[in-house]
Amino acid sequence: MRVALFVTCINDTLRPRTGQAVVTLLERLGVEVAFPQEQSCCGQPQYNTGYRHAAEPLVRRFDRAFRDYDYVVTPSGSCAAMVRDNFPRIGARARAEGRGTELAQAAERAVPKTYELTEFLVDVLRVTDVGAYYPHTVTYHPTCHGLRMLGLGDRPRRLLEHVRGLTLRELPGAEECCGFGGTFAVKNPAVSAAMGADKVRAVTGTGAEAVCTVDNSCLLHIGGMLVRQGSRVRPVHLAEILAATEADAAAGGLSTGAGAEGGGR
Numbered sequence: 001m002r003v004a005l006f007v008t009c010i011n012d013t014l015r016p017r018t019g020q021a022v023v024t025l026l027e028r029l030g031v032e033v034a035f036p037q038e039q040s041c042c043g044q045p046q047y048n049t050g051y052r053h054a055a056e057p058l059v060r061r062f063d064r065a066f067r068d069y070d071y072v073v074t075p076s077g078s079c080a081a082m083v084r085d086n087f088p089r090i091g092a093r094a095r096a097e098g099r100g101t102e103l104a105q106a107a108e109r110a111v112p113k114t115y116e117l118t119e120f121l122v123d124v125l126r127v128t129d130v131g132a133y134y135p136h137t138v139t140y141h142p143t144c145h146g147l148r149m150l151g152l153g154d155r156p157r158r159l160l161e162h163v164r165g166l167t168l169r170e171l172p173g174a175e176e177c178c179g180f181g182g183t184f185a186v187k188n189p190a191v192s193a194a195m196g197a198d199k200v201r202a203v204t205g206t207g208a209e210a211v212c213t214v215d216n217s218c219l220l221h222i223g224g225m226l227v228r229q230g231s232r233v234r235p236v237h238l239a240e241i242l243a244a245t246e247a248d249a250a251a252g253g254l255s256t257g258a259g260a261e262g263g264g265r
Contacts, residue, residue: 004034004066006074006114009041015216021243022075022117028243029125033073038065043090044082049183052090056103059087063106071124072114075239077146077214078182080116085149087111116146117239118155118214128158133246135165139208140238141199141222143215144177156214156238163241169206173198180221192221200225203233210236 003026007019023033042062043055062083066072074080088111091104121127140160146152160168179185179195199222203211209232213219216237223235 001031002034002068002070003031004036004039004069004072006039006042006062006066006072006076006079007035008074008076008079010216010220011075014220015237018075018216018237018239021237021239022073025130025239025243026073028245029121029127029130031125034069036065036069040065042079042082044079044086045183047082047086047090052093055086056090056094059090059103059106059110062087063109066113067109070113071120072110073117073120074114075117075214075237076216077116077143077150077152078217080114080119081145081149083114084111116150116152116214118152118159119150121159121242122155129162130159130242132163132242132244133165133249134163134241134244135249136209137167137169137207138210138212138236138241139169139171139203139206140174141171141178141203141211141213141218142174143213143218144181146214147175152214159238159242160212164246166241169208171206171211172202174202176202178218178222180218182217185221193225196221196225200229200231204229204231208233210234212236212238212241214238 005019005022011018026033038061040061041058043058047055087107091107094103095101115124121130138160140156160166176199177195178199179192185192203222211222211233219235219237226233
Protein backbone atom coordinates (compact mmCIF):
# COMPACT_ATOMS: atom_id res chain seq x y z
CA MET A 1 0.00 0.00 0.00
CA ARG A 2 1.57 3.25 -1.16
CA VAL A 3 0.15 6.14 0.85
CA ALA A 4 0.90 9.84 0.41
CA LEU A 5 0.10 12.71 2.74
CA PHE A 6 -1.64 15.69 1.13
CA VAL A 7 -0.94 18.22 3.87
CA THR A 8 -2.85 21.22 2.35
CA CYS A 9 -1.92 24.91 2.41
CA ILE A 10 -3.33 25.89 5.80
CA ASN A 11 -1.73 22.96 7.55
CA ASP A 12 1.59 23.50 5.82
CA THR A 13 1.80 27.22 6.56
CA LEU A 14 -0.16 27.65 9.80
CA ARG A 15 -0.65 24.29 11.50
CA PRO A 16 2.23 21.99 10.49
CA ARG A 17 1.78 20.03 13.71
CA THR A 18 -1.38 18.53 12.24
CA GLY A 19 0.50 17.08 9.29
CA GLN A 20 3.12 15.68 11.63
CA ALA A 21 0.35 14.13 13.73
CA VAL A 22 -1.08 12.37 10.66
CA VAL A 23 2.29 10.80 9.89
CA THR A 24 2.81 9.78 13.52
CA LEU A 25 -0.64 8.22 13.68
CA LEU A 26 -0.47 6.32 10.39
CA GLU A 27 3.04 5.03 11.05
CA ARG A 28 1.90 3.78 14.44
CA LEU A 29 -0.78 1.82 12.57
CA GLY A 30 1.83 0.27 10.29
CA VAL A 31 1.37 2.54 7.26
CA GLU A 32 4.41 3.88 5.43
CA VAL A 33 3.68 7.49 4.51
CA ALA A 34 5.35 9.49 1.75
CA PHE A 35 5.29 13.25 1.23
CA PRO A 36 5.54 14.20 -2.47
CA GLN A 37 7.38 17.51 -2.66
CA GLU A 38 5.57 18.65 -5.80
CA GLN A 39 2.22 18.97 -4.04
CA SER A 40 0.71 22.42 -3.60
CA CYS A 41 -2.74 24.03 -3.30
CA CYS A 42 -5.70 21.96 -4.54
CA GLY A 43 -7.22 25.06 -6.17
CA GLN A 44 -10.18 25.41 -3.82
CA PRO A 45 -9.82 29.19 -3.20
CA GLN A 46 -9.60 29.90 -6.93
CA TYR A 47 -12.46 27.63 -7.91
CA ASN A 48 -14.82 28.79 -5.17
CA THR A 49 -14.17 32.41 -6.09
CA GLY A 50 -15.08 31.77 -9.73
CA TYR A 51 -11.61 31.44 -11.26
CA ARG A 52 -12.04 27.98 -12.70
CA HIS A 53 -9.29 28.30 -15.29
CA ALA A 54 -6.82 29.36 -12.60
CA ALA A 55 -7.56 26.11 -10.74
CA GLU A 56 -6.81 23.91 -13.75
CA PRO A 57 -2.98 23.93 -13.40
CA LEU A 58 -3.41 22.83 -9.80
CA VAL A 59 -5.49 19.84 -10.89
CA ARG A 60 -2.61 18.87 -13.17
CA ARG A 61 -0.06 19.38 -10.38
CA PHE A 62 -2.11 17.25 -7.98
CA ASP A 63 -2.20 14.47 -10.57
CA ARG A 64 1.56 14.63 -11.14
CA ALA A 65 2.37 14.70 -7.44
CA PHE A 66 0.16 11.79 -6.42
CA ARG A 67 -0.17 9.68 -9.56
CA ASP A 68 2.09 6.89 -8.30
CA TYR A 69 0.31 6.37 -4.97
CA ASP A 70 -2.52 4.03 -4.08
CA TYR A 71 -4.02 6.41 -1.53
CA VAL A 72 -3.83 10.13 -0.84
CA VAL A 73 -4.74 10.99 2.76
CA THR A 74 -5.48 14.53 3.92
CA PRO A 75 -6.41 16.04 7.30
CA SER A 76 -8.85 18.40 5.59
CA GLY A 77 -12.47 17.71 4.72
CA SER A 78 -12.70 20.79 2.49
CA CYS A 79 -9.64 19.93 0.40
CA ALA A 80 -10.70 16.31 0.08
CA ALA A 81 -14.10 17.57 -1.09
CA MET A 82 -12.44 19.87 -3.62
CA VAL A 83 -10.68 16.90 -5.19
CA ARG A 84 -13.61 14.51 -5.08
CA ASP A 85 -16.45 16.88 -5.98
CA ASN A 86 -14.93 19.70 -8.00
CA PHE A 87 -12.04 18.12 -9.91
CA PRO A 88 -14.56 16.13 -12.01
CA ARG A 89 -16.52 19.33 -12.69
CA ILE A 90 -13.38 21.08 -13.89
CA GLY A 91 -12.52 18.16 -16.15
CA ALA A 92 -16.02 17.94 -17.55
CA ARG A 93 -16.15 21.66 -18.35
CA ALA A 94 -12.80 21.55 -20.10
CA ARG A 95 -13.93 18.59 -22.19
CA ALA A 96 -17.25 20.31 -23.04
CA GLU A 97 -15.31 23.37 -24.20
CA GLY A 98 -13.33 21.23 -26.62
CA ARG A 99 -10.05 21.45 -24.73
CA GLY A 100 -9.44 17.72 -24.60
CA THR A 101 -9.75 15.07 -21.91
CA GLU A 102 -6.52 15.70 -19.98
CA LEU A 103 -8.19 17.32 -16.97
CA ALA A 104 -11.00 14.80 -16.91
CA GLN A 105 -8.46 11.97 -16.87
CA ALA A 106 -6.49 13.66 -14.09
CA ALA A 107 -9.68 13.87 -12.04
CA GLU A 108 -10.52 10.23 -12.74
CA ARG A 109 -7.14 9.22 -11.31
CA ALA A 110 -7.38 11.50 -8.26
CA VAL A 111 -10.94 11.00 -7.08
CA PRO A 112 -11.00 7.31 -6.06
CA LYS A 113 -7.69 7.45 -4.19
CA THR A 114 -8.23 10.65 -2.17
CA TYR A 115 -9.47 10.21 1.40
CA GLU A 116 -10.04 12.50 4.34
CA LEU A 117 -8.17 11.08 7.34
CA THR A 118 -11.14 9.64 9.24
CA GLU A 119 -12.46 7.99 6.08
CA PHE A 120 -9.09 6.33 5.53
CA LEU A 121 -8.89 5.09 9.11
CA VAL A 122 -12.43 3.70 9.27
CA ASP A 123 -13.08 2.63 5.67
CA VAL A 124 -9.63 1.54 4.46
CA LEU A 125 -7.69 0.53 7.57
CA ARG A 126 -10.90 -0.65 9.29
CA VAL A 127 -9.92 0.74 12.69
CA THR A 128 -11.75 2.92 15.20
CA ASP A 129 -9.46 2.37 18.20
CA VAL A 130 -6.11 3.82 17.11
CA GLY A 131 -4.47 3.51 20.53
CA ALA A 132 -4.91 7.17 21.42
CA TYR A 133 -4.94 8.72 24.89
CA TYR A 134 -6.18 12.25 25.48
CA PRO A 135 -7.33 12.96 29.06
CA HIS A 136 -9.44 16.01 28.34
CA THR A 137 -13.05 17.02 27.83
CA VAL A 138 -13.68 17.64 24.12
CA THR A 139 -16.54 18.79 21.92
CA TYR A 140 -16.65 18.03 18.20
CA HIS A 141 -17.75 20.42 15.44
CA PRO A 142 -18.59 18.63 12.15
CA THR A 143 -17.41 20.96 9.40
CA CYS A 144 -19.60 21.73 6.40
CA HIS A 145 -17.51 20.00 3.74
CA GLY A 146 -17.04 16.91 5.87
CA LEU A 147 -20.69 16.80 6.83
CA ARG A 148 -22.41 17.74 3.57
CA MET A 149 -20.02 16.98 0.72
CA LEU A 150 -18.01 14.02 1.98
CA GLY A 151 -20.70 12.52 4.17
CA LEU A 152 -18.29 11.66 6.97
CA GLY A 153 -21.22 10.84 9.19
CA ASP A 154 -20.24 9.37 12.54
CA ARG A 155 -16.68 8.37 11.56
CA PRO A 156 -14.98 11.16 13.54
CA ARG A 157 -17.18 10.54 16.57
CA ARG A 158 -16.52 6.79 16.49
CA LEU A 159 -12.80 7.48 16.55
CA LEU A 160 -13.13 10.00 19.39
CA GLU A 161 -15.28 7.61 21.42
CA HIS A 162 -12.42 5.10 21.44
CA VAL A 163 -9.81 7.56 22.72
CA ARG A 164 -8.87 6.62 26.26
CA GLY A 165 -9.29 9.36 28.84
CA LEU A 166 -11.37 11.55 26.53
CA THR A 167 -14.81 12.78 27.58
CA LEU A 168 -16.91 13.81 24.59
CA ARG A 169 -19.45 16.58 25.09
CA GLU A 170 -22.34 17.12 22.69
CA LEU A 171 -22.21 20.42 20.80
CA PRO A 172 -25.59 22.17 20.49
CA GLY A 173 -26.33 23.15 16.90
CA ALA A 174 -23.37 21.06 15.81
CA GLU A 175 -24.44 20.94 12.15
CA GLU A 176 -24.58 24.73 11.82
CA CYS A 177 -21.73 26.36 9.88
CA CYS A 178 -19.09 28.17 11.95
CA GLY A 179 -19.08 31.04 9.45
CA PHE A 180 -15.62 30.59 7.95
CA GLY A 181 -16.44 29.19 4.52
CA GLY A 182 -13.10 30.16 2.96
CA THR A 183 -13.56 33.28 0.87
CA PHE A 184 -17.04 33.67 2.36
CA ALA A 185 -15.40 35.09 5.49
CA VAL A 186 -13.58 37.66 3.37
CA LYS A 187 -16.56 38.68 1.24
CA ASN A 188 -19.12 38.64 4.08
CA PRO A 189 -17.15 39.46 7.24
CA ALA A 190 -20.10 40.66 9.32
CA VAL A 191 -22.18 37.57 8.62
CA SER A 192 -19.14 35.34 9.12
CA ALA A 193 -18.40 36.94 12.50
CA ALA A 194 -22.02 36.59 13.62
CA MET A 195 -22.08 32.91 12.69
CA GLY A 196 -18.75 32.42 14.44
CA ALA A 197 -20.07 34.08 17.57
CA ASP A 198 -23.03 31.68 17.63
CA LYS A 199 -20.70 28.72 17.25
CA VAL A 200 -18.37 29.94 19.99
CA ARG A 201 -21.27 30.40 22.41
CA ALA A 202 -22.29 26.82 21.74
CA VAL A 203 -18.73 25.57 22.21
CA THR A 204 -18.14 27.38 25.50
CA GLY A 205 -21.55 26.30 26.73
CA THR A 206 -20.47 22.65 26.64
CA GLY A 207 -17.86 23.23 29.33
CA ALA A 208 -15.31 21.38 27.19
CA GLU A 209 -11.60 22.09 27.46
CA ALA A 210 -11.09 21.72 23.71
CA VAL A 211 -13.03 21.88 20.46
CA CYS A 212 -11.94 19.66 17.59
CA THR A 213 -12.78 19.36 13.89
CA VAL A 214 -11.39 17.71 10.76
CA ASP A 215 -10.54 21.12 9.20
CA ASN A 216 -8.02 23.59 10.55
CA SER A 217 -9.56 26.37 8.48
CA CYS A 218 -12.68 26.17 10.65
CA LEU A 219 -10.55 25.78 13.76
CA LEU A 220 -8.63 28.97 12.96
CA HIS A 221 -11.92 30.85 12.72
CA ILE A 222 -13.39 29.36 15.88
CA GLY A 223 -10.09 29.49 17.75
CA GLY A 224 -9.46 33.11 16.87
CA MET A 225 -12.83 34.12 18.28
CA LEU A 226 -12.26 32.06 21.42
CA VAL A 227 -8.92 33.76 22.04
CA ARG A 228 -10.34 37.23 21.51
CA GLN A 229 -13.01 36.46 24.11
CA GLY A 230 -10.38 35.28 26.56
CA SER A 231 -11.80 31.75 26.57
CA ARG A 232 -9.72 28.90 27.92
CA VAL A 233 -11.24 26.48 25.36
CA ARG A 234 -8.58 25.48 22.85
CA PRO A 235 -8.88 24.41 19.21
CA VAL A 236 -7.26 21.10 18.32
CA HIS A 237 -7.39 19.08 15.11
CA LEU A 238 -8.78 15.57 15.40
CA ALA A 239 -5.52 14.16 14.01
CA GLU A 240 -3.59 15.59 16.95
CA ILE A 241 -5.94 13.93 19.41
CA LEU A 242 -5.70 10.59 17.62
CA ALA A 243 -1.90 10.79 17.49
CA ALA A 244 -1.58 11.42 21.23
CA THR A 245 -0.60 8.52 23.50
CA GLU A 246 -0.07 7.76 27.17
CA ALA A 247 3.68 7.99 26.53
CA ASP A 248 3.16 11.57 25.39
CA ALA A 249 1.25 12.33 28.57
CA ALA A 250 3.98 10.78 30.72
CA ALA A 251 6.54 12.95 28.96
CA GLY A 252 4.43 16.06 29.48
CA GLY A 253 3.71 16.35 25.77
CA LEU A 254 -0.09 16.51 25.89
CA SER A 255 -2.14 19.68 26.17
CA THR A 256 -5.54 20.83 25.07
CA GLY A 257 -4.16 23.78 23.17
CA ALA A 258 -2.80 24.40 19.72
CA GLY A 259 -0.15 26.71 21.15
CA ALA A 260 1.42 29.26 18.85
CA GLU A 261 0.14 27.47 15.77
CA GLY A 262 -3.47 27.82 16.88
CA GLY A 263 -3.34 31.41 18.03
CA GLY A 264 -3.28 30.48 21.70
CA ARG A 265 -2.10 32.87 24.36
